[in-house]
Amino acid sequence: MYAQNGGGLCSQLNGLVCNGTEYFGSKNEVEGRCSRDVEMLRLIGQYLCDKGLNSAYAQLSKESGVSLEHDDATELRHATLEGRWNDV
Known part of the structure; x- marks a missing residue:
């Protein structure tokens, strides 16, 4: 699944797949x-x-320091998508 809003800064929303870039x-x-x-x-x-x-x-993210998704959720998703099953 890919984020409906296309990518860019808002591509990591609650477990949706990002485009591999680290904005958050x-x-x-x-x-x-x-x-x-x-x-x-x-x-x-x-x-x-x-x-x-x-x-x-x-x-908002820059000023507050808060991202849409926790680092652990991002890492879990990336590991799953990349097939790093030992990391999942």
Whole structure:
């Protein structure tokens, strides 16, 4: 499956396949931010991407440090798609 919005910045949405590029690294998520805030920012980011507002999402992600998807989910998906079954 591929992201319906085509790729680019918003190609990693809740387990959908990305195009192999790394635009999101939640490694820089702001420490101390409560989980509710992080989830709210992810929902807003997903909405922006769904509406094609990629630059607005990029700015939100840059300022908040929050990505749409956790690093572990991204790594699991990449390992599965690349057939690295020992890593899955």
